[in-house]
Amino acid sequence: MNCDHPTVLTLALPTPLFRHFEYLAPADYTPAQNDALIPGIRVEVPFGRQTLVGILISKSHTASYPIEKLKPAYQALDAKPVIHGDILALCQFAAEYYQHPLGEVMMAALPQKLRASDGALPQTAYWQLTTEGKGLNSENFKRSPKQQTAWEVLLHSAPLAETALTAKQVDKSALKQLQKKNLAETFLADAQALPASQQVLNETPRTLNNEQQHALDTIRFHKFGCYLLEGITGSGKTEVYLQAIARVLQAGQQALVLVPEIGLTPQTVARFEERFAVPITQLHSNVAKGARLENWHSAFSGQARIVIGTRLAVFAPLPELGIIIVDEEHDLSFKQQEGLRYSARDLAIVRAKKNNIPLLLGSATPSLESLHNALQQRYHHLRLTQRAANAATPALQLLDMRKQPQHAGIAQASMDAISATLERGEQALVFINRRGFAPSLICQSCGWSAACKYCDARMTLHNSPRKLHCHHCGAMAYPPSQCPSCMNPALSALGQGTERAEETLQAAFNQHTVIRVDQDSMQRKNAMAELTQQLLEGQPCLLVGTQMLAKGHHFPNVTLVVIVDTDQGLLSGDFRGIERMGQQVIQVAGRAGRAEKPGTVIIQSYRPDHPLLTQLITEGYHNFAKSILGERASCRMPPYNHMALLRAESKRADNAKALLTKAAQIARQLQPPSPECSYLGPIPAFMERRNDRFRYQLQLQFSHRQTRTQLLQQLVEALNKEALSKRVRWSIDVDPQDMG
Numbered sequence: 236m237n238c239d240h241p242t243v244l245t246l247a248l249p250t251p252l253f254r255h256f257e258y259l260a261p262a263d264y265t266p267a268q269n270d271a272l273i274p275g276i277r278v279e280v281p282f283g284r285q286t287l288v289g290i291l292i293s294k295s296h297t298a299s300y301p302i303e304k305l306k307p308a309y310q311a312l313d314a315k316p317v318i319h320g321d322i323l324a325l326c327q328f329a330a331e332y333y334q335h336p337l338g339e340v341m342m343a344a345l346p347q348k349l350r351a352s353d354g355a356l357p358q359t360a361y362w363q364l365t366t367e368g369k370g371l372n373s374e375n376f377k378r379s380p381k382q383q384t385a386w387e388v389l390l391h392s393a394p395l396a397e398t399a400l401t402a403k404q405v406d407k408s409a410l411k412q413l414q415k416k417n418l419a420e421t422f423l424a425d426a427q428a429l430p431a432s433q434q435v436l437n438e439t440p441r442t443l444n445n446e447q448q449h450a451l452d453t454i455r456f457h458k459f460g461c462y463l464l465e466g467i468t469g470s471g472k473t474e475v476y477l478q479a480i481a482r483v484l485q486a487g488q489q490a491l492v493l494v495p496e497i498g499l500t501p502q503t504v505a506r507f508e509e510r511f512a513v514p515i516t517q518l519h520s521n522v523a524k525g526a527r528l529e530n531w532h533s534a535f536s537g538q539a540r541i542v543i544g545t546r547l548a549v550f551a552p553l554p555e556l557g558i559i560i561v562d563e564e565h566d567l568s569f570k571q572q573e574g575l576r577y578s579a580r581d582l583a584i585v586r587a588k589k590n591n592i593p594l595l596l597g598s599a600t601p602s603l604e605s606l607h608n609a610l611q612q613r614y615h616h617l618r619l620t621q622r623a624a625n626a627a628t629p630a631l632q633l634l635d636m637r638k639q640p641q642h643a644g645i646a647q648a649s650m651d652a653i654s655a656t657l658e659r660g661e662q663a664l665v666f667i668n669r670r671g672f673a674p675s676l677i678c679q680s681c682g683w684s685a686a687c688k689y690c691d692a693r694m695t696l697h698n699s700p701r702k703l704h705c706h707h708c709g710a711m712a713y714p715p716s717q718c719p720s721c722m723n724p725a726l727s728a729l730g731q732g733t734e735r736a737e738e739t740l741q742a743a744f745n746q747h748t749v750i751r752v753d754q755d756s757m758q759r760k761n762a763m764a765e766l767t768q769q770l771l772e773g774q775p776c777l778l779v780g781t782q783m784l785a786k787g788h789h790f791p792n793v794t795l796v797v798i799v800d801t802d803q804g805l806l807s808g809d810f811r812g813i814e815r816m817g818q819q820v821i822q823v824a825g826r827a828g829r830a831e832k833p834g835t836v837i838i839q840s841y842r843p844d845h846p847l848l849t850q851l852i853t854e855g856y857h858n859f860a861k862s863i864l865g866e867r868a869s870c871r872m873p874p875y876n877h878m879a880l881l882r883a884e885s886k887r888a889d890n891a892k893a894l895l896t897k898a899a900q901i902a903r904q905l906q907p908p909s910p911e912c913s914y915l916g917p918i919p920a921f922m923e924r925r926n927d928r929f930r931y932q933l934q935l936q937f938s939h940r941q942t943r944t945q946l947l948q949q950l951v952e953a954l955n956k957e958a959l960s961k962r963v964r965w966s967i968d969v970d971p972q973d974m975g
């Protein structure tokens with residue numbers, strides 16, 4: 236080491252502190268080794284009594300601390316960067332925008348295995364024919380067509396990565412057979428990106444209808460642009476995605492597709508795999524840890540040409556990224572609700588801009604944020620107003636529940652419609668967004684109800700297995716056999732959940748199969764895929780389930796949808812409640828009549844004359860959403876204003892309140908309230924006590940994002956100095972989606 240010019244490394248470390256850390260290069264490193272320390276590699280360092288893995292941000296010969304006080308790092312863990320410039324920039328943006336320490340953001344962007352010192356970039360398995368293998372001809376494989384395919388693919392190519400072989404429909408066991416016969420061999424090597432002249436398609440794309448074609452033609456590739464594809468359910472948005480991706484692949488680029496929950500929509504991934512002959516990889520939290528590193532690496536190395544993933548995939552490394560697609564962009568799951576509270580959709584926009592590529596946001600029910608941007612012409616607004624594939628839009632009927640005899644919440648008229656549907660040999664879907672048997676267990680003689688010990692909430696009664704369950708904190712209890720307050724032995728289950736609806740419907744339609752679809756019944760990994768298969772076989776059956784059924788499924792035989800309860804959304808205290816209700820109704824309704832047979836949707840409500848509900852049903856989501864935008868504009872709520880929530884919770888209510896009172900005071904000093912900036916609170920959260928903690932919040936609203944970022948930065952700094960901030964759990968939620 237040159238002592239006059241020691242090498243100073245600036246690192247981002249995964250600690251809760253909002254700063255960088257400086258270290259010297261490892262003491263025993265030669266100048267050549269020091270030169271090899273390049274930003275984006277992982278470095279192992281001492282940190283107090285711990286050893287941490289951080290990311291090298293920059294290298295210099297000066298430090299902001301006295302150099303003699305800096306400790307040397309232990310070692311560099313990588314020979315080449317694991318975080319490249321564009322991901323680094325995205326992490327830096329996210330850290331600043333969401334007020335989160337950069338080191339933690341960067342670690343979140345890496346697969347878990349690389350967060351530890353012993354994790355390393357994997358190598359890729361390649362296959363090629365042996366000399367014996369090359370000498371054969373297809374006659375030799377007459378009786379084993381799978382081996383023949385594998386042999387043919389290998390014969391006409393340089394060594395191929397296993398992922399690329401899978402994409403070409405080559406069976407892994409066939410490769411193993413060839414290997415056994417010494418006709419093929421495999422070896423490990425650093426992954427190489429595929430040559431650009433790849434065959435991209437596996438099947439001929441559909442002919443687009445005019446609206447789809449117009450949407451595709453509007454997209455400018457190779458340049459930033461945000462496109463909102465607002466297409467009614469079943470209008471063929473996916474086909475537009477597929478054809479846009481094909482263009483990008485043909486230009487030798489990669490595509491990133493973000494979807495809400497992969498496990499719930501196995502059909503989506505299947506459609507991509509059917510269409511494309513290129514390697515596709517998945518990134519979501521259900522991929523096992525080891526496989527996640529491999530999948531991540533195949534994107535990183537350029538092997539995978541398409542990445543389909545959930546919100547975390549917005550950080551996926553794609554060296555040749557050419558387009559980002561966010562499907563069902565309105566979906567709440569794109570917002571992480573803990574830790575780094577980021578919106579993957581919003582980060583996707585930032586990423587597309589930094590990479591200068593197009594971003595496609597698709598939904599039948601766009602979020603008001605995106606719709607507003609489209610109406611303001613900040614986004615290109617593409618609309619698909621017709622269903623593709625000759626399917627008609629379903630007829631929506633509002634059913635006035637005040638005049639209806641009912642069976643556990645399901646109206647007689649709905650029962651009759653279900654009966655007729657099953658008689659015709661078709662499938663019906665009953666949507667009830669509450670799992671369990673009944674939302675409460677009460678004593679009708681004294682008014683007692685089963686409440687959670689730890690939350691301001693009632694416990695839900697479940698029947699299979701029988702238990703009381705708090706859906707907010709997870710607490711469980713056995714249902715009492717008599718009222719604990721007045722000893723009345725007859726307790727009543729009040730209201731309905733999916734289990735009760737299932738029981739009622741099974742009793743009424745005992746000739747038919749009734750399938751319950753909720754978090755409890757769909758725990759097994761492939762449950763949704765199996766259900767999809769069963770439904771596609773087309774036997775008449777009745778589905779009862781929660782919002783799991785609302786997500787992008789394509790079940791051609793479902794012709795009737797019954798929405799049991801829309802009133803919850805109308806009465807919600809969250810200012811987004813009504814928007815969510817509208818999205819949910821339209822998404823669930825959209826499952827009806829997606830093929831040749833027309834669909835009907837029955838929407839049950841006790842408030843059938845609610846103006847927004849009526850508008851939703853008679854005019855559709857677009858006009859409904861515009862009306863809500865009007866309301867938001869008049870009371871200056873998002874998207875007309877930029878919000879942040881400072882949340883605090885503590886076992887002692889006064890501590891949480893005191894911290895927020897202090898925060899409000901600091902904020903007012905930093906930025907006095909004005910029409911540009913306002914503070915509300917501390918106010919109790921909707922559920923004031925949850926999981927044995929009292930919860931309060933301070934609402935901050937700004938006309939300008941920049942003011943918000945600056946204020947929050949100073950506020951966090953000041954709060955970190957408050958003794959109380961160590962004893963209270965607090966967090967900042969920028970652009971909160973859930974106000975609870």
Ligand SMILES: Nc1ncnc2c1ncn2[C@@H]1O[C@H](COP(=O)(O)OP(=O)(O)OP(=O)(O)O)[C@@H](O)[C@H]1O
Nearest residue numbers: 441442443444468469470471472473474623624787
């Ligand atoms: N141009 C086309 N010609 C024929 N069929 C098409 C065309 N485009 C799409 N389809 C078919 O229409 C059906 C619905 O399309 P798709 O699932 O893409 O709709 P979507 O807009 O994504 O719906 P949702 O928002 O409800 O998920 C599919 O079976 C699809 O194969």
Ligand SMILES: [Zn+2]
Nearest residue numbers: 687690705708
């Ligand atoms: Zn609870």
